[in-house]
Amino acid sequence: MTGPLLLGVRHHGPGSARAVRGALDAARPPAVLIEGPPEGDALLPLAADERMRPPVALLAHVVDDPGRAAFWPLAEFSPEWVAIRWALEHDVPVRFIDLPATHSLALQAGADEGEKDAEDTEEDRDVLRVDPVAALAEAAGYDDPERWWEDVVEHRGREGEETFEAFGALAEAMAALRQEYGDGGHARDLVREAYMRLQLRAARKEFGDDVAVVCGAWHVPALAARATVAADRALLKGLPKVRTEMTWVPWTHRRLARLGAPPGRGSGGGYGAGIDSPGWYGHLFSSPDRPVERWMTKVAGLLRDEDRPVSSAHVIEAVRLAGTLAAMRGRPLPGLSETTDAVRAVMCEGSDVPLELIRDRLVVGDVLGEVPDAAPAVPLQRDLTRLQRSLRLKPEALERELELDLRKDMDAARSRLLHRLRLLGIGWGEPAVMGRGSTGTFRETWRLCWEPELSVRVAEAGVWGTTVLSAATAKAESDAASAASLAAVTELAERCLPAGLSDALPVVMRALADRAALDSDVAHLAQALPALARTLRYGDVRGTDTAALREVAGGLAERIRIGLPPACTRLDADGAEEMRRHLDGVHTAVGLLSEATDHAGSGGLRERWGAVLERLAARETVAGVIRGRAARLALDDGRLGEEEAARLMGLALSPGTAPTDAAAWIEGFVGGASGGGMLLVHDERLLGLVDSWLSGVPAEAFTDVLPLLRRTFAAYEPGVRRTLGELVRRGPAAAGPAATSAGAATSPGFGAGLDEHRADAVLPVLRLLLGAEAVGVRARGGRSYGEGNT
Template identity: 75%
Template sequence: MSGGQPDTTGPLLLGVRHHGPGSARAVRAALEAARPSAVLVEGPPEADALVPLAAEEDMRPPVALLAHAVDEPGRSVFWPLAGFSPEWVALRWALEHEVPVRFIDLPAAHTLARGSDESREPDEGDGVRVDPLGVLAEAAGYDDAERWWEDVVEHRGVGAGDPVAPFTALEEAMTALREECGSGGRRRDLVREAHMRLRIRAAQREFEDGVAVVCGAWHVPALRRKVTVAADRALLKGLPKVKTDMTWVPWTHRRLSRTSGYGAGIDSPGWYEHLFDVPDRPVERWLTKVAGLLRAEDRIVSSAHVIEAVRLAETLAALRGRPLPGLSETTDAVRAVMCEGSDVPLALVHDRLVVGDVLGEVPATAPAAPLQRDLARIQRRLRMKPEAGERELELDLRKETDAERGRLLHRLRLLGVGWGEPAVARGGTGTFRETWRLRWEPELSVRVAEAGVWGTTVLAAATAKAEADAVGARGLAEITGLAEHCLLAALPEALPTVMGILTDRAALDTDVGHLARALPALVRSLRYGDVRGTDTAALAEVAAGLAERVFVGLPPACAALDADAADEMRRHIDAVHGAVGLLGDDPAPGHGRLRARWRSVLRTLSARDTVPGAIRGRSVRLLLDDGELAQDEAGRLMGLVLSPGTPPADAAAWIEGFVGGPGGGLLLVHDERLLGLVDAWLTGVPAEAFTDMLPLLRRTFSAYGTGVRRTLGELVRRGPGAPGGTAAAVRGVPGFAPDPDSARADAVLPVLRLLLGPDGEDGGARGGLVGASG
């Protein structure tokens, strides 16, 4: 590459790396030395009115400028800024010194007219896109652009003699690169640079020569180049545009690692923030921070480890010819000294410190849509501050504040704002409990803007969205799920509309599969309504009618199904069984009779030869679990199925239906007769048929827990059904005997006393425990 000295006349052009702490320090030093009359920054001009908010006490980076199309809020683009971003430093310097500051990049109105994210737009002509830092690093003999940047910028500091010298050197390199690569595959940059030149000319006319420009180093040669005003205007003529709104939104360090807005991303925002905030002894302070994190995770890390890690990092830097240890050296030192060579704790360091979960804040005075303001008000009232890190929130819906929190999260999910995701509760399974995983992502600000079309408050927007979704729903299960959401989110005004459509669709839908998929959500809604005090009488009536239609249509729908259809129908039967169990507990008139009707359906399915074996086996199993079928009768039915006259594939499907799923393995463990039937059948299956059935059998038995499989193996090895009965079969297997083992039961009594306290005489406690173990 070749290139001469850049022309230094005209405005002060400070070419930077976006989100570069070294560039940020150099910008501050250059502005202090030059004291310009105006500061121009690469960014959308529509944000000029938002600049004063950067000086507010409540504004804490990382933050981003968010622009979205007024008529299509989902079309949006961000311009992120961290505390160590040169653009942010320039804004703050100008505000502190009361110097006018303006953005000069292409307006967001044009950017949004082309696409929701400028960085993803295809460029025309000019070939492959060039990575400027990568090319310069390669020319300097580096295979890592990040390491090259650290060596030439981050570890060099700001020159005391000439604060503009770093920018001059970088401009020389970029000038030579642009001479060779042109626009580097970024034709869109030619349009942006034309607009920047026009804005710079206008500022020079207003402020004469006292203008400083902070922009990406890639653009500096183009801004320095002499181009006529007419040529620049010609490039901008006829650009499409849309009406836009713009505001500040919180951003996160994790999102800084993504390419957005400026077209720049960094791999280690936490490390860069550290370099910017801690210019004195950064390596020692970084490794001390790492040690604190590892100690908080119960790893043994002492001050001696920190000292040794510093020495190792410095040695590695010297061996690699680097002026100071960088992130790669400190990472290697942490792995060797503090992590004992393991990458597992090192991954934690990378996630928590190198990247980090810092979430910025914006002042309440920032422009916001009415829905966003209502959400912020509710968040403050319920003390639910958005956080970048994932956390669990346990809710007790019997408490009013927790109930309101749950309703808010359900309403936001209905609006497509996934701040919280439901999780499995650890403290219990009652319907008065909810567990959520919360994590606020910057993109959720866009989702809130999009949801603003439904209303100005969260409640009004969720209600309108639920009604619209009900009208547009295509399946019955979708509507019943929506009814469930309405109850969870407490949307009483939307429920009549949803229920009306649900009733009409249920009356017209004749597909048993659709009805079976819809019933469980409907029944869950009844239970949720109980704990939330919602009137669910209309819902109960629809659920009972839906159940009756399932009962009538299920037997004929189960005839002559292939293997895949039978497997799907079996899942429907399981879901309906659980739903009927809940309906049977409901005090509503007629619901108590539903269980009896359902048992009759199961008996019908279990006895029909035209019903696939998987469904017949599952029906027998459900009747047995509910105590509606004697153990001997279940054994008789299994014996009939496993007789030589039954095709092996059908018998294998029946077994999968009967003993597959939760509890199936324990059923075989505790009932030696059933296990003996299965064992005898398996050993008698012809070799040619066994190979075909093996995948099905493997799927059935591999679902059992490790302990269950091991116990079954022991039972089979000793021979189920051998002379002597169960005692002979399980002799020597811990936990299985014809009578309770008093000695083993007595062993846990001291622990129970510690847990539960004194409980009277030993005999009473022992008798209770032995009875339980039997």
């Protein structure tokens, strides 16, 4: 060696990694310099820790604004990682020489705020950014840059090519590209390369000229070029700075497969480097020989685990086919495209469905790296790590479902942790079964998936406290003070109870009581009450004291009961539909609250609410959709008899009612997924009223009525719609409230009462299925076995 050994690589390339290791073994340089942020130098010794398992990433974030962050990922097959491990194993000094994160993150902030920097000038915006690999592939006659790179780089080491010659050829090609395209549209690279040249000069003075530099091949010509110290320092003069911190964080293969900006360019989104098959690259790097045969064996094992019949003969035939395809396509070795085609033809019988599984599990992979405890971390991260271990909740890259039984102490503690993290904005777990309509049970289902970006969210949340509990409590108290609406406070209260934030609840409850007292909009109150009812139910499940919450909820319910009838009058169509949704929510909430408020001594909440429903159903100034919905809810609660429901429907569908108002009443009464279809199936009088009204709608009004009716009946299940169609075809007899007398036949094949003779015919079969004694008990009640008990 007569000068610095410049090893130009492609980030995360297994061929480049093997070549770097071979070059370092041959050259034995006195020091190794690597493209990366110098703030990470103090963290490099951790790479030798046996608990450090790639993929991992260096994470830099602004101390005062942790959301501004950047990653420098490293996989097992990354040339930089190989160089770091080689230097540590051989006790050779190793350093990062790229632009410090203190500058790159400050430049990122400037770009976000619209400030002009080296990358934001008018001239640079008109420059087409160059992909050097794509440019070289096109020059070589390839239409796929990935295939070209595999042929000329990834497979070279397996053919006995000289390592140094390969690096020299790649450097020569990049020099030609730099001469043609300049900075290639990446103006900030000029600043980064100036800093790298300064660091290279300093290393040569300290260790001699034989130092090795591992960097992106695009930068090799710039590092080899002659430039004065003054010129380089001039490029760096006046760069903005921010105070940063850096640590190691786990990374994933899935995150490596996503495209992003190169390191040092201030991207918080990570750096994928164009890799779409990290699992395949990892296999190429780790396979000592016969990579295709070993890959096909992995594929066969995966398919066998999924109960697909794959034999050794399939593996042998797939290997032969992949080799044949490579020879036909003029490739030195089978690549990913050849192995995929062979697997599809031989193991998957031409189907692409199993290939999706292979791509997800093997080509990309679900590997999640590990970082030792000695790595620097914010106190909140350390507390979270401790909780994850004590609760046996290991972060995993592959999404999985977690079933929790809240009656068990361990599961209850896991639930509290996940709820606290969600409140802090750390979305490690998302509830799989806990929607707006949930009333709370002893069981929760979560979907867990750890993404590397969550490390940034943890750093951001660290401003609220040093532990998960203290941080979630402080965040909840702050959100309660700054909530803009009553609904926001009730939602916060709903999230605090399952999170077990007993210290934050008094603050949240005071904010809730204050806002509830000042808010006079019935719609706002109705929007807030369901969340409070759900919160009370969750409090009951977890044994939490919810007396104060119960008192506020009861007060809201009474105010809604009083103010709802006036608020439902003289509404337009959109306002009526919104109020109908509030009516449903309040009705469900009253059902949850009634028992709690009765025990509290207020008594009769459900009765008073039922009176409101009857009043709404009978008031003509109330919109049709609300009147119909109120009548249906009162009917379901048993406060409205079938005869009275038929009378109200008859009035709503009378000739004096506008067709659109009548259609709105029908939508409220039997619309959507509220079980209205089954109500019409079992009560042919109501079906007859609807049928008679619809048959009499004037032709000129039918077009206006049709959208409402389609929305009403389209939500029914197919079986319900089919049954209703059969009943209408047979001709329901009821055309009005008094059309059918008790006991009269309603349509052919149907009777108004129970046919006991036909019902008795099923008893012999029931005795065989259930036993004679069980059937005898059910049958002694006369008609009891015909009323749904069978």
